[in-house]
Amino acid sequence: xATELIGGVEIHVDEEGFMTxxxxxxxxxxxxxxxxxxxxxxxDGHWKVIRFLRDDFAKEGQTAxxxxxxxxxxxxxxxxxxxxxxxxxxxxxxxxxxxKPVGCV
Amino acid sequence: MKKLLVLGAGTAGTMVVNKLxxxxxxxxxxxxxxxxxxxxYYQPGFLFIxxxxxxRHDVVKPKRDFIPPGVEMIQAEIEEIEADNNRxxxxxxxxxxxxxxxxxxxxxxxxxxxxxxxxxxxxGPDNVHTFYTLEGAMKLEKRLRTFRGGNLVMHIxxxxxxxxxxxxxxxxxxxxxxxxxGLREDTNLTFVTPLPGAFTKPVASKALGxxxxxxxxxxxxxxxxxxxxxxxxxxxxxxxxxxxxxxLVTVPLNMGAAVVGRSGLGDELNYVPVDKHTFLSNQHDNxxxxxxAAALPTSKxxxxxxxxxxxxxxxxxxxxxxxxxLEHFDGHANCYIESGHGKGLLIDFNYDTEPLPGxxxxxxxxxxxxxxxxxxxxxxxxxxxxxxxxILLKGKEMPVPALMSMAGKWSAG
Ligand SMILES: Cc1cc2nc3c(=O)[nH]c(=O)nc-3n(C[C@H](O)[C@H](O)[C@H](O)COP(=O)(O)OP(=O)(O)OC[C@H]3O[C@@H](n4cnc5c(N)ncnc54)[C@H](O)[C@@H]3O)c2cc1C
Numbered sequence: 042x043a044t045e046l047i048g049g050v051e052i053h054v055d056e057e058g059f060m061t062x063x064x065x066x067x068x069x070x071x072x073x074x075x076x077x078x079x080x081x082x083x084x085d086g087h088w089k090v091i092r093f094l095r096d097d098f099a100k101e102g103q104t105a106x107x108x109x110x111x112x113x114x115x116x117x118x119x120x121x122x123x124x125x126x127x128x129x130x131x132x133x134x135x136x137x138x139x140x141k142p143v144g145c146v
Numbered sequence: 147m148k149k150l151l152v153l154g155a156g157t158a159g160t161m162v163v164n165k166l167x168x169x170x171x172x173x174x175x176x177x178x179x180x181x182x183x184x185x186x187y188y189q190p191g192f193l194f195i196x197x198x199x200x201x202r203h204d205v206v207k208p209k210r211d212f213i214p215p216g217v218e219m220i221q222a223e224i225e226e227i228e229a230d231n232n233r234x235x236x237x238x239x240x241x242x243x244x245x246x247x248x249x250x251x252x253x254x255x256x257x258x259x260x261x262x263x264x265x266x267x268x269x270g271p272d273n274v275h276t277f278y279t280l281e282g283a284m285k286l287e288k289r290l291r292t293f294r295g296g297n298l299v300m301h302i303x304x305x306x307x308x309x310x311x312x313x314x315x316x317x318x319x320x321x322x323x324x325x326x327x328g329l330r331e332d333t334n335l336t337f338v339t340p341l342p343g344a345f346t347k348p349v350a351s352k353a354l355g356x357x358x359x360x361x362x363x364x365x366x367x368x369x370x371x372x373x374x375x376x377x378x379x380x381x382x383x384x385x386x387x388x389x390x391x392x393x394l395v396t397v398p399l400n401m402g403a404a405v406v407g408r409s410g411l412g413d414e415l416n417y418v419p420v421d422k423h424t425f426l427s428n429q430h431d432n433x434x435x436x437x438x439a440a441a442l443p444t445s446k447x448x449x450x451x452x453x454x455x456x457x458x459x460x461x462x463x464x465x466x467x468x469x470x471x472l473e474h475f476d477g478h479a480n481c482y483i484e485s486g487h488g489k490g491l492l493i494d495f496n497y498d499t500e501p502l503p504g505x506x507x508x509x510x511x512x513x514x515x516x517x518x519x520x521x522x523x524x525x526x527x528x529x530x531x532x533x534x535x536x537i538l539l540k541g542k543e544m545p546v547p548a549l550m551s552m553a554g555k556w557s558a559g
Contacts, residue, residue: 107370108304
């Protein structure tokens with residue numbers, strides 16, 4: 042499996058660059074991951090989403106969808122698009138060190 | 147007397163009471179099923195209505211015809227599930243207690259969740275439609291009779307929704323129907339989806355995407371709708387992308403029953419989180435959810451409900467005797483895809499294996515071909531209606547196995 046050096050730390054990633062081991066992630070890593078995808082600063086708004094994703098993943102074992110974040114963390118989808126422009130589902134999970142949410146069947 | 151209470155007498159709930167009535171001793175078990183609607187809809191038939199291939203009478207029958215003797219059927223709205231007290235409140239301030247509860251309240255469209263779609267109904271604009279309800283399908287049939295070309299857009303709001311292949315089938319049938327009407331040259335067909343491609347699973351997505359291309363149907367992927375602009379006749383995405391339409395056919399957001407959410411038993415879309423192999427609720431060890439009502443990582447489809455109920459029945463009989471539940475549901479789904487011109491495809495998959503080409507149900511023989519357009523597959527789809535009313539709902543044995551088999555399939559390679 043591929044590894045990548047992000048913010049001076051070596052992490053395991055899949056072919057799209059998403060982290061494959063949630064245990065390798067910590068909050069210090071998030072700003073470096075964010076920079077990789079063009080988000081230069083993580084605001085409180087970003088952190089609210091990132092922390093929700095981490096907590097929810099710990100409980101559910103899967104990455105929350107946009108719908109789940111908007112209803113459970115009370116962040117309107119519109120805001121998610123502002124915080125993580127164009128591809129919020131991918132970007133938020135990338136920064137939170139999780140796989141992108143599975144497009145259910 | 148032990149009490150089994152089933153909420154919802156749709157595809158799953160009806161199969162459950164039919165399967166269990168003759169397996170549970172009538173002196174020991176009382177079985178009750180509650181549904182607010184006296185009519186059973188054959189929902190897969192809704193697809194054919196807009197094109198005049200089926201009418202109302204092809205898709206409705208009284209629910210009572212499918213409820214076996216010895217099962218009490220109550221027609222009422224379910225208002226609250228009080229899981230901690232093992233009881234359910236229904237319309238008219240009545241309470242029903244249970245020892246075991248099966249939630250089979252399905253999923254339904256929730257157009258109100260998308261600005262601009264609130265009016266999708268009787269008084270709605272005449273160029274915004276859905277075929278996900280009988281009334282909607284009939285209204286669309288009427289509208290198509292005066293269609294003279296332009297931009298026809300088939301749009302999916304959000305995953306998951308029931309029968310994930312139905313929108314593709316709709317646009318394939320539309321392509322065929324428009325050719326027959328001599329309107330195809332004057333119509334742009336566009337397929338708009340929140341998915342990154344034509345379908346979720348890679349091999350099928352590629353095959354179906356190829357068919358869209360062949361039929362000159364434009365694919366607009368990764369489109370996450372924010373609203374419908376009824377004045378400008380366009381759908382607008384959160385990313386601010388837009389698609390113009392003259393006739394919009396949409397699959398609105400699908401949601402589980404509101405009573406599930408209200409009772410604290412649902413996820414963000416009111417689906418019941420359950421064990422994906424046994425359907426036992428994550429929260430209560432006497433509650434199961436079957437059919438579309440369950441939050442499962444497989445398709446919401448009648449075929450899935452059928453395979454699930456088959457395995458669940460055996461398990462339930464073990465469970466009530468205090469034995470460990472055995473057979474493990476694998477997410478098996480099996481869907482016919484109408485592709486127009488009297489042909490169809492068939493896909494067969496589960497939690498772990500995506501749809502692959504091959505033959506079904508008999509390896510190497512068929513008669514149905516997987517992921518390939520044949521006339522036989524189309525007949526399979528039409529035959530399915532007869533099987534649904536006469537075999538499936540009544541809980542009789544279907545000539546196909548409940549667990550997916552890899553025999554007869556070619557691997558992705
Ligand atoms: C257009 C279309 C095409 C389809 N095509 C196919 C196909 O080709 N193949 C396939 O396998 N599947 C297909 N499906 C999907 C299939 O119809 C469903 O997956 C299946 O019917 C699900 O069964 P269910 O029992 O879970 O839900 P349903 O059959 O929808 O039953 C739910 C029941 O619960 C009742 N209910 C809900 N809430 C309450 C309440 N609060 N109080 C009282 N009663 C309540 C409802 O009245 C309903 O009777 C299609 C669906 C549609 C809409």
